[in-house]
Amino acid sequence: MKQPKIDLPKSRFEQVLDAIGLIVFIGSIVYLVYVFGGLPDEVPAHFNGSGEADRWGSKMELWILPLIGGGLWLLMTFLSKYPHTFNYLNLREDNIEAQYQNARLMMNVLKNEIVIFFGFITYQTIQVAKGAEEGLGIAFLPVFLAVILGSTFYFMFRMLKL
Incomplete structure (x- = not known):
């Protein structure tokens, strides 16, 4: 069936x-623009699985986080306009609209979760650079994975039910 x-x-x-x-x-x-001038020349550039800074780099590297987050947000916004191009496991004539809505909502939820996480990482990285925090926190990686994978599995389960 042509979608x-x-x-x-x-x-x-x-x-x-x-x-x-x-x-x-x-x-x-x-926030990054506001605090940028007062940041030290070296800031955390990478965090390990425990949320501790394990590489330091130029404060210019802080711009990478919003660029990636914003780029992913734009890409996923664009892709979500074409749900008819996605792969579906059980697409039928009687569930096409519901499947498209579910797929588009999944993209919307994921893109916004990602941009929120990137915003949090930017904020926390600045806090670590200023000496106000020690890292992302040990819970960051498990929470991030639980949210992203949980959302994905939720929408996949909904797809199978439709």
Whole structure:
């Protein structure tokens, strides 16, 4: 079956998630600009699995985080406009619209979770550089993985139920 293109407006929930993601993204950039001049020349550039800084680099490297987060957000926003190009396990004529909405919502949730995590990492990296924190925290990696994988599995389960 050729997957049809269907114009589905964004749900209110998707609009709210996008607004939250954009606020966090813009807020992290504004905060970075605000504190940038007062940061030391060397800042944490990488954290290990325990959330401890294990490599230090130039404070210019802090710009990599918002660039990656913003780039992923834009890419996933673009891709979510084409749910008819995604792979589905059980797409049928009677569930096409529901499957497309589920897939698009999954992309929306994931992209906003990612940009929020990148905002948090930017903030925490600045705090470590200023000496206010010691790292991301030991819970960061398990929480990040639980949120991203949990969301993915949730939407995959929904796809199978539809």
